Amino acid sequence: MAGRGSRLRPHSLTTPKPLIPIANKPIVNRLVTDIARILKEPIEEIAFILGDPAFFGDDVVNNLEELAESLGAKASIYRQLNPLGTGHAIMCAEPSLSGPAVVAYADTLIRADFDLDPAADAVIWTKQVERPEAYGVVKLNEKDEIVELVEKPQEFVSDQAVIGIYYFKEIGDLKKELQFVIDNEIINGGEYQINDGIKRLMAAGNVFKTGTVDEWMDCGNKNVAIDTNIKIMQFMITDGSDEIKQEPRLSNATIIEPCVIDPSVVIKDSTIGPNVSIGAHTIIENCTIKNSLIQKSSSIKNATLDEAMIGNHVKYDGDFTKISIGDYTIME
Structure with a gap:
């Protein structure tokens, strides 16, 4: 959650985007709580990767520590001071990268209910979309295992778009591959990307499965944030x-x-x-x-x-x- 949320300005000029409220609760609070509900198991630690302390200050840290404590977890705070990509951001939390873990980008909300596949080494959350050519999508084999990540395919690969939430049975394996990516300066779009670490895991034989969400709600700009605000209130009614x-x-x-x-x-x-x-x-x-x-x-x-x-x-x-x-x- 180290980005400045430029598409949501002016609202993100003074408030970090993940702390902007949706139905009166910060985006990151809703996302972390929803992930905890899906996992259905205790969470020991929540690591937050923030940006410059001048913007992500003590009030942000205090909110995140309270959020982790509310879920029975400890909060670990890390900083990504240079915007060098998703893979680099994850590696900023290197001391916390061991054991089973979820990685999530804190600018979307989800609605899902499923059990993690025990046969999978990793799970990539996806959403069925009408225009897959506008997204990064997964390619599946006959066993419904993910064998490739394809960015904005011009020919049909699948209609399952990657939404930016991942589960790793052992995130230390991802850490090893991302360290290789950084050490060897494997750069895409000018940045170190999580996808390059994931592709190396796939090549090594790790089994990736999909976890499909029912709703994937963006909060990236004013119009979609309002739509998400409305959807969340409707879900709150359904949930009582x-x-x-x-x-x-x-x-x-x-x-x-x-x-x-x-x-x-x-x-x-x-x-x-x-x-x-x-x-x-x-x-x-x-x-x-x-x-x-x-x-x-x-x-x-x-x-x-x-x-x-x-x-x-x-x-x-x-x-x-x-x-x-x-x-x-x-x-x-």
């Missing part, structure tokens, strides 16, 4: 989650479910919902808002919003509809 229940302070206001609203929120003379999340200590007055994501400590007045994303500590009074406003912005 307590998070979907809110008791904000209402004055002549109507809430149309589903919404996730912090109890400290004040709403006056407004209609909120459906599909709206609102963070703590925000004040909404004389507004109609739907299909939107609003963060903490903001003040929204006299607005009709749809598909809007508003950051923290924003003051907004206006008549634009599909807005994207970063932290500490004033529009009055």
